[in-house]
Amino acid sequence: MKILRALFGSRGNAIISLLMIGLFAWVVPPFLSWAFTHAVWDAVNRAACSAADTGACWAFIKARFALFFYGVYPEGERWRVHLGLALLVVFGVGALFSQRRRGWWLLGLMVLVPIADAILLIGGIFGLRAVPTNDWGGLMLNVVISFVALGGSIPIGIALAFGRRSQWPVIRTLSTVLIEFWRGVPLLAVLFMGLVLLPLFLPNGVNVDNLVRALIVMTIFTGAYMAETIRGGLQGVESGQSEAARALGMHEGQVNLLIVLPQALRLSIPGIINIAVDLFKDTTLVSIVGLFDLMGVVSQSLKDTAWTGLAAEGYVFAAFVFFFSCLVISLGGSVLEKHFSTAPGAAKR
């Protein structure tokens, strides 16, 4: 009854409700019929799909599933990707939910996982076959770029945030200029610069891996945003905190590292999660500089003569995967927020 009153209580509300219901009735059933009722799940190519039924041709996604997730990472070596992902998930879950040893899990996530995953994915030592980054692709590439850029951007962000608050003018100006420059340039432009300009400055024969270039650019770019988020956190810490710490005889480094920073990071969590979600979606921009991330592989797959013209299926699938991934990041973030009680409504400890 409450719902009915809320939806149809006044004339204005009733009209809006009816319009929305009409819109749903107009859009949703055709979509469902396209996506499910008349969908084709098994076919060898698009022609076979169209012959079978009129709906979505999910056979296209099925046939290229591996390509969407691993790119052309060699089939026999994909267990390395799985193991790498498992490490990431285990340590991630540990860092989120462990009650006592959260610090150790977090340390593992920031130090152990990157090293282990780099060894696993790149190979070339411990009897693992070397896999050139040229073969990396699909969602795996999005995850790798996000993880590296996020992990790298936090220290950069902390350094720049403190730098911008520094009492030394040189450091303060330098940090401000760096932050403003990287925030002021579109990500696409810096990606192009990394791809196109860098090789012209490097000596002949020296080639920086395409992926490494993208990683460096994304890390610094995210670092600049991170710096502002963390600076916001730093400003949120009451001055009484550092005054009290100084009164206890701590020197400036201790005050910042032990008293101010932990509280500032706690305050910055929502902002950091926001950056993580943004970053994850921004990783699709690397397809424009010729790396085959999930979006790159999807739009590239539409060019295979066996499947051309299935843009709707490809993009719906990509949207679903990205939505799901971002949901996971958001949920992880809200767990962190609850733990540190920064979420609105949570009891202050």
Added chain:
Amino acid sequence: MTSLPARIMRAGRYALAAGAAMLFTSVVAQAQVAPPPGPTVDAIKKRGMLNCGIDTGVPGFAFQDNKGVWHGIDIDYCRAVAAAVLGDPDKVKYTGTTAAARFTVLQSGEIDMLVRDSTLTFTRSTVLGLEEVAVNFYAGQGFLVRKSIGVTKAAELQGATICMVTGATLELNIADFARSTGAKIGSLLFEKPEEAIAAMEAGRCDGYTDDTGSLAGMRSTLKKPDDWFVMPELISKEPLGIHTRSGDPRWQKILFWLDNALKSAEEFGVTQANADQMKASKDPFILRLLGVEGETGKALGLEEAWAFRAIKTVGNYGEMYERHFGPKALNLPRGQNNLYTKGGLHYPLPIR
């Protein structure tokens, strides 16, 4: 009056800034005029890998199958070169290049050659300092139009609206065409071909314009292909081919003659399947082509079997076309892409 130390400091600062600026400009200038890294072939052999710049995906020219293996006529050219130079067609590293970055990637030395359905033009040759080695596909800008508007020639498109992708030379060609014929053609611009095609099918425009190769691919994706037709008339010339950096004639000659060899093979009936038997042919031209007689390989700095290996890998030009544009693929009539003997434009120069 400022004190002396302060003035010295300031002078020093200016000098430092000027020095940095000079260093920067000299680095930029150097990067622009520096000769390309050594003879390309030596670099490829030392590396054991050919770095081939390709499109990030376009039907017929470069696309991946379900397993992620690259196919297309541009890919075949990369493989043929790797077979001729390195003896192994699989020793190719493919670098996907976007329209905006392709020539810079080539100039930077990251790739040895660019086969990326790129048009050979005056500007690219002179201003960008690239070599245009060979044409592997003659395309032109054409139209895919709705049959019901009853138009047969491009000049009759007066008042029609055409969907197209922005950023390429398509808009420019349409404008040139409209200026020269006085026809008024409306254009509707999109970022991606799929969007343009969707808008066209929804009736927002009367047709779609693109290069012939792409048009054939697009027509096959339509919901009702029979409602649409590809006009035979073309409004521009788009010779697509192989680009290299200027400054390494030896490498350019290899690519140029390899292209000629693949087309000659078709002219003389040498195919992937019969190349071995053809080695016993009585025709001296075929014997020279396959490296049984003469010293064509030595002249190019390659092994004598260079062309033979390329043909064994990808077949002759006609076979490549058949594989990617033939009736079983995109179903694009050969037209200009036939040999000169069959009314086309491919005229292989004699290998002797």
